[in-house]
Amino acid sequence: MIINKIKLARIAKGDLTQQQLADKVSCSRQTIHSIESGKFVPSVELALRLSRELETTVEELFKLEEEK
Amino acid sequence: MIINKIKLARIAKGDLTQQQLADKVSCSRQTIHSIESGKFVPSVELALRLSRELETTVEELFKLEEEK
DNA sequence: ACATAATGTCAACTATACTTTACATTAAAC
């Protein structure tokens, strides 16, 4: 199980829209939405692009939650 | 494009075998091998488990390489 | 109230991560 803070980080980073963030990391808006809503966890490649764009670290953005 | 140092980190971390590392992060040996040989890039979830087990960070273990 | 931008959601599809099984090659131990 994994939780993420990308919605928070996206807002913090100058109120980026899902679309704007998607453009910057070269993915679709729906992909951003799906990640934010916990529908799926991205590849480490996309996670790195997100953390780079949002000026933070993967560890800060994504956290392992115990219990399976 | 992405490159990783998990083979290096695995050796550094007390000469773990692929199988031992796989067990510790709950995946198959072939998954470790495929990642080490660049055949595929893992999910951020597995990347986090790997970095935790190898006592390093995702950013240290996986690096974005430019050019596509 | 109306228009528009942003977000939520759904379905169908494609791409790829990951598993399992199985076998072949290389390295290490004796």
Place this chain on the structure above:
DNA sequence: GTTTAATGTAAAGTATAGTTGACATTATGT
């Protein structure tokens, strides 16, 4: 040189990441 552990490789199958398109809902602005 033979056995055994470790690694390389490959195929078939399953799960899930990610795309595109389309539409519905919720803000925001005027």
